[in-house]
Amino acid sequence: MRTIEKYRFYRTGDVVADIGIIELYDILQEMKSTYETEGNWDITLEANCLAVEGLKPKTLYDYIIEHEIFQVFLNGIRDDLNKKGLEEVVVEKLNIGNFKEIISQSSLKEKDKEFYLDKFSKKYFPYVRNSGKYGANSGSEENFHYNFKELIDLVFKINNKNDDEQRDILKKYEPIDEKCTVCHTNIATRLDITHKDEKKERINSKYNYSFFGSEMSTFNNYGECKNSICFECEFLNLMFLLYISRKRPKVLGYTDDLYFLRYINNNLMLKKRIYEDAAFQLKLGKLKGKGIRLYDVITDSNKGVILTFQILTEYEKLIQDVELIHIADNYNYSHDKALMRDRCKQYIRYKNYEALRDTLISNILSFASEDNEEILLNIKNYQKFINILNSIQEGGGCFMKDNYFSKLGENLKKNMVSSSDEEINNNRKNIALRITNMLKADDRAGMFDFLTHLIIVNNVEMPNEYSETILNSSKNELHYCVGKFLEGFLNNKKEC
Numbered sequence: 256m257r258t259i260e261k262y263r264f265y266r267t268g269d270v271v272a273d274i275g276i277i278e279l280y281d282i283l284q285e286m287k288s289t290y291e292t293e294g295n296w297d298i299t300l301e302a303n304c305l306a307v308e309g310l311k312p313k314t315l316y317d318y319i320i321e322h323e324i325f326q327v328f329l330n331g332i333r334d335d336l337n338k339k340g341l342e343e344v345v346v347e348k349l350n351i352g353n354f355k356e357i358i359s360q361s362s363l364k365e366k367d368k369e370f371y372l373d374k375f376s377k378k379y380f381p382y383v384r385n386s387g388k389y390g391a392n393s394g395s396e397e398n399f400h401y402n403f404k405e406l407i408d409l410v411f412k413i414n415n416k417n418d419d420e421q422r423d424i425l426k427k428y429e430p431i432d433e434k435c436t437v438c439h440t441n442i443a444t445r446l447d448i449t450h451k452d453e454k455k456e457r458i459n460s461k462y463n464y465s466f467f468g469s470e471m472s473t474f475n476n477y478g479e480c481k482n483s484i485c486f487e488c489e490f491l492n493l494m495f496l497l498y499i500s501r502k503r504p505k506v507l508g509y510t511d512d513l514y515f516l517r518y519i520n521n522n523l524m525l526k527k528r529i530y531e532d533a534a535f536q537l538k539l540g541k542l543k544g545k546g547i548r549l550y551d552v553i554t555d556s557n558k559g560v561i562l563t564f565q566i567l568t569e570y571e572k573l574i575q576d577v578e579l580i581h582i583a584d585n586y587n588y589s590h591d592k593a594l595m596r597d598r599c600k601q602y603i604r605y606k607n608y609e610a611l612r613d614t615l616i617s618n619i620l621s622f623a624s625e626d627n628e629e630i631l632l633n634i635k636n637y638q639k640f641i642n643i644l645n646s647i648q649e650g651g652g653c654f655m656k657d658n659y660f661s662k663l664g665e666n667l668k669k670n671m672v673s674s675s676d677e678e679i680n681n682n683r684k685n686i687a688l689r690i691t692n693m694l695k696a697d698d699r700a701g702m703f704d705f706l707t708h709l710i711i712v713n714n715v716e717m718p719n720e721y722s723e724t725i726l727n728s729s730k731n732e733l734h735y736c737v738g739k740f741l742e743g744f745l746n747n748k749k750e751c
């Protein structure tokens with residue numbers, strides 16, 4: 256009876272290898288949907304490990320070379336091909352099997368064809384151009400393929416094996432007594448993989464494992480000491496490079512749960528999604544206590560991939576941005592809704608909060624709708640915005656007081672005398688509009704005169720710190736109080 260191979264990749268606690276594991280998971284999932292898979296194929300990502308059953312390592316090797324490495328190569332020339340006149344639809348169709356044919360028969364100039372066909376024969380792993388194993392320094396694709404195939408072969412052979420079994424499998428590479436400095440599980444070796452006939456000493460460098468400045472970096476922790484990287488971690492590092500190259504994250508999040516790690520990175524940390532989708536807000540809120548560490552990802556043609564640890568406040572900022580996006584998404588704009596929403600998100604992205612404030616005030620009394628509820632929702636959202644803005648500008652923990660302005664709005668509404676309900680409604684809308692216009696223009700003197708007049712004519716009580724709030728408070732305080740005033744003034748429900 257044929258036994259089904261079971262492989263396990265355990266979480267190492269290092270951001271590079273663990274991101275490598277989630278990328279491997281994504282690649283395996285893609286493979287599963289791309290290929291008609293034979294037999295039982297089972298891939299599960301758990302908190303502590305990625306479990307794979309029934310996989311043939313050769314299938315994975317083929318898929319990475321034919322699909323992943325080709326896509327990395329294509330991404331590198333995509334824009335140029337477009338510029339040189341090859342249509343996007345044609346570029347999209349390109350794959351490893353038809354590339355030569357399509358390029359040869361295309362409308363490209365002869366010298367361009369030659370250039371791209373030559374480039375096509377030099378497809379390597381990203382960010383390790385100078386690697387003698389997986390980069391251009393290996394001399395040829397053939398050599399690179401030989402080395403990579405050997406790596407995959409070893410990785411799956413030593414997977415889940417005990418020390419003695421590993422020593423046996425790695426005999427050719429002269430196992431040493433040390434264990435890998437990343438996973439602390441696998442045996443390290445004195446010799447390295449090479450396509451050459453001679454023996455090659457294993458020297459650790461970014462070509463085996465990249466870490467620069469990451470918090471959990473064992474290279475940093477061990478300083479100048481000799482490090483030993485096992486073949487599995489070397490393989491996961493290559494998966495990590497694919498992740499960076501294919502998904503182009505600006506920020507990486509690290510947390511000690513693989514399932515969660517994949518979730519936050521694929522859904523939250525790929526920043527472009529954050530800015531487009533505020534539905535993650537709730538989920539993000541739940542992540543607060545999970546001890547996530549964030550890294551900025553910088554790619555450098557010489558140094559490879561660099562991760563720099565972000566200070567924790569970055570995380571707070573991220574949450575603030577998501578909350579702002581939530582407001583922008585749920586605001587009722589008086590016209591061109593989709594356009595206004597996108598514009599607000601642009602302002603958030605570029606931290607142009609004053610422009611965001613202008614747009615929100617201009618649309619606060621959304622007259623496209625007769626629905627009072629929508630206007631009240633805008634006012635509430637505007638106050639939320641002011642609160643967030645205030646904590647961004649003044650630092651957290653700065654709470655706004657409404658200085659009885661909401662009471663003033665309610666009292667004024669009750670005392671306003673008029674011949675009909677309709678007239679009162681129109682009157683109220685006009686007053687609200689005048690006030691928001693003055694707010695937008697920062698016309699504090701005008702607002703003071705106008706409100707004082709209303710207070711006297713309608714015989715209502717003047718709030719505490721009334722003149723101080725209007726004339727001398729900070730912009731955010733004023734906007735918050737006026738928002739409270741409008742809320743009380745326009746709300747129909749609270750009438751008793």
Ligand SMILES: [Zn+2]
Pocket residue numbers: 435436437438439440441484485486487488489
């Ligand atoms: Zn290792």
